[in-house]
Amino acid sequence: MEHIVDNIKSQMRKGLLEYCILLILNKKEAYASSIIEELKQANMIVVEGTLYPLLIRQKNQGLLSYRWEESTQGPPRKYYMITEKGKSLIGEMDLAWQEIVSTIETIRK
């Protein structure tokens, strides 16, 4: 039954990751590895193969932009930052999230 639970956890997070990324980048710009680290701190495990395509998707949607920055510790880093369009979308995502929380509460009672 463990695989069922794991799958549930994975599926529940689906679509929320996108929201999390915008919330993180709304605070300050960051590169992929540091985003993964912050998500891990918040108890959400995400792997590279999930995050990179998502960042590219959001960039192509005009929600993010990025710039390269040299690093003394390895290859250059791609720092992502949120755009105005991204910021305005966060408001709608906040609303969508509140709706979901409220839906679960309604059904539970």
Next chain:
Amino acid sequence: MEHIVDNIKSQMRKGLLEYCILLILNKKEAYASSIIEELKQANMIVVEGTLYPLLIRQKNQGLLSYRWEESTQGPPRKYYMITEKGKSLIGEMDLAWQEIVSTIETIRK
């Protein structure tokens, strides 16, 4: 940009629907159309083509069982009810849901 928002809402709900069904059937048995109605009351729009396969899936996983019941208003109804296995899974789903809520709160601050 509206299609982006709609897609976000749809994606955020992904995986939560399964949780909602178990919560609803944990209160009392129900047939598909009545479940859709209850979800709609809770502000979650779900269509038949989504719900029927999901109920069948959960039944095949041993989380639900069902019985047929005649109706005076039309064709017979398939009443679903939660099994012991389903009940024990709800506990784990509650936990997973709490984790997610807590994750979002952590990232937001």
Next chain:
DNA sequence: AATAGTACTTGGTGATACAAGGTATTATAA
């Protein structure tokens, strides 16, 4: 030079939700 560490990228797979259409039963209207 070779290895280890960091960072970015891509192709294939599985799961879920939705759109659109179909089947079957009962009640009502023509």
Next chain:
DNA sequence: TTATAATACCTTGTATCACCAAGTACTATT
């Protein structure tokens, strides 16, 4: 008696998302 409407169940095809498992590239260390 047929036709229509309403209710209820089911299926096929499609899009999206997250994950796994690789691969590429740059820098520092040995």
